[in-house]
Amino acid sequence: MTEAIGETTEVEGGRRIAVLGEMLELGDEAVEAHRGIGRFAAEVGVDLVLAIGGDLAKQLALAAGAAGVPDVATVGDNKTAAALLHTILQPGDRVLIKASRGGQLWQIAQSLTGQPVTDLSGQHLT
Secondary structure: OHHHHHHHHHOOOOOEEEEEEOOOOOHHHHHHHHHHHHHHHHHOOOOEEEEEOOHHHHHHHHHHHHHOOOEEEEEOOHHHHHHHHHHHOOOOOEEEEEOOHHHOOHHHHHHHHOOOOEOOOOOEOO
């Protein structure tokens, strides 16, 4: 996840927005890993973190805000996240949408673009 966030911040353009779902397969390291992602987002200059999910998403968002990300929000589900993004996105914004596949964040990308989303093998996600 850090690699994806880092690459997003290297692209020229408007605000750097990270839409991040929970990483589901981390076991005992999950809380600290989510906090670390929040701190990393601040370190590389993310302008807005939108964390999606439950307690782990809250940990990520709290760490991001404490480390200096200017705008942070937490929502419980993809539908709410997509609705919020539709209201705040501006032309030129760079948006990373990333989580474990189980988070199904492709639904957010599909909502924003109005286009079907495919995985790396070319299969449509539904």
